[in-house]
Amino acid sequence: MKTAVIVFPGSNCDRDIAVALESVTGTAPTMVWHRDTDLPDDIGLVAVPGGFSYGDYLRSGAIAARSPVMRAVVDAAGKGLPVLGICNGFQILTEAGLLPGALMRNRGLSFVCRDVALRVGETKSAFTSGYRPGNTIRVPVAHHDGNYVADDATLDRIEGEGQVAFRYAEPVNGSARDIAGLVNAGGNVLGMMPHPERRIEAAHGGRDGRALFEGLLARVGA
Amino acid sequence: MKLRIVVTLKNGVLDPQGKAIEHALASLGFAGVGEARVGKLIELEVADGTDDETIDAMCRKLLANTVIENYRVERA
Numbered sequence: 001m002k003t004a005v006i007v008f009p010g011s012n013c014d015r016d017i018a019v020a021l022e023s024v025t026g027t028a029p030t031m032v033w034h035r036d037t038d039l040p041d042d043i044g045l046v047a048v049p050g051g052f053s054y055g056d057y058l059r060s061g062a063i064a065a066r067s068p069v070m071r072a073v074v075d076a077a078g079k080g081l082p083v084l085g086i087c088n089g090f091q092i093l094t095e096a097g098l099l100p101g102a103l104m105r106n107r108g109l110s111f112v113c114r115d116v117a118l119r120v121g122e123t124k125s126a127f128t129s130g131y132r133p134g135n136t137i138r139v140p141v142a143h144h145d146g147n148y149v150a151d152d153a154t155l156d157r158i159e160g161e162g163q164v165a166f167r168y169a170e171p172v173n174g175s176a177r178d179i180a181g182l183v184n185a186g187g188n189v190l191g192m193m194p195h196p197e198r199r200i201e202a203a204h205g206g207r208d209g210r211a212l213f214e215g216l217l218a219r220v221g222a
Numbered sequence: 223m224k225l226r227i228v229v230t231l232k233n234g235v236l237d238p239q240g241k242a243i244e245h246a247l248a249s250l251g252f253a254g255v256g257e258a259r260v261g262k263l264i265e266l267e268v269a270d271g272t273d274d275e276t277i278d279a280m281c282r283k284l285l286a287n288t289v290i291e292n293y294r295v296e297r298a
Contacts, residue, residue: 059287066284095287102289105238149235149290174238 001044001217003029006073008064013050013087013197020197021047024213034067039076044220046073050087050142050195060103060145061091070096082126082220083189087143090181090191099184099191100158101150106143107174113142115205117169118180118194123162125187130215136169137208139194146193148175148182158182166192223270224298225277229286230261261291265298 003021007014014031022028029047030040039046053064064070070092077083077098085093093099106112115138122133131137150158155176158164166181173193181192196209231237240258247255264285268277277295286293 058284062284062287094289100289102287104235104290107236107238109238109242147236147238151234174236 001025001220002027002040002042003045003047004032004040004043005029005047005049006032006034006069007049008034008051008053008067008092010053010055011049011051011088013195016195017047017049017086017197020200020209020213021045023200024210024217032069034064034069037068037072039069039072039081043081045082045084045216046076048073048083048085048089048092050089053088053092056088056145059091059095061088061093061095064088064092065095065097074098077184077189080186080188082216084127084216085189085191086195086197087141087146087193090193091145093189093191098189099182100154101148101176101182103145103193104147104149105145106147106172111142111144112146112173113140115140116172116180116194118166119169121162121164121166123165123183123187125165125183125190126216126219127183127187127190127212128165128215129219130211130213137199137211138206139196139199139209141172141194143173143193146173146175148179148193150176155179161185163187165190166194223268223272225266225268226296226298227264227266227281227285227293228261228296229264229291229293231259232290232292235290 091103120131120135167178196212199206199209239260243258281293
């Protein structure tokens with residue numbers, strides 16, 4: 001499976017996700033600069049990486065979400081291309097309107113940087129197909145603005161429609177209903193604050209993130 | 223022409239920074255401090271005659287996230 005990784009000024013997990021994708025798919029992703037207006041042909045996934053795009057100016061992810069390449073990402077997502085946003089990438093996907101809600105300052109106000117336990121939700125998305133619903137996995141978080149907020153009607157809807165991909169199994173940042181990651185209605189767009197790309201090999205201290213990529217690869221194709 | 227765009231959190235959206243300010247003021251000994259809410263003030267220079275619709279679009283498309291924020295435009 002060919003993949004692409006978007007690179008913004010201030011992205012800092014673009015290399016981590018590139019290494020993870022190459023490890024799982026066997027092919028190095030194409031790195032796509034934020035000023036580009038097209039994505040490569042024949043890709044099975046586009047990843048929006050973590051970091052501090054545009055220095056988190058205005059709001060985390062706000063400026064990146066309006067960059068030229070994101071128009072191509074939004075178009076491709078509408079046609080069903082899998083899109084994965086991690087950490088700042090999740091913030092960018094909400095700012096771009098691909099996922100509902102918003103990510104605000106952590107309730108405790110502190111930057112949180114540690115391993116956390118997550119419970120896998122029950123979705124129809126390829127992104128969670130490598131896990132079983134209810135599985136607990138441990139992956140790191142590293143964020144200041146990970147407090148997921150949406151109105152009650154939206155929260156009820158995404159829970160009812162099976163769009164909650166991951167929940168925190170411990171207090172982390174004050175997120176509504178412990179939401180750590182969610183998919184869109186079509187299941188092809190996943191945003192999550194924790195970093196599965198940092199738990200790919202035993203040398204990382206665990207491989208709990210690997211199944212996310214392997215599950216997607218198995219579903220979307222080689 | 224100069225605009226002042228005031229961006230505030232919607233009612234019901236928890237504001238952790240506002241809460242921290244409330245607690246800090248209380249710990250400084252100021253009594254009677256109620257709720258604090260933190261917003262943003264954006265001063266913007268635009269061409270004279272820029273119409274309201276365009277200014278509103280700037281706010282909706284970028285300056286405010288209308289999922290969590292309200293905005294109002296003041297002409298200086």
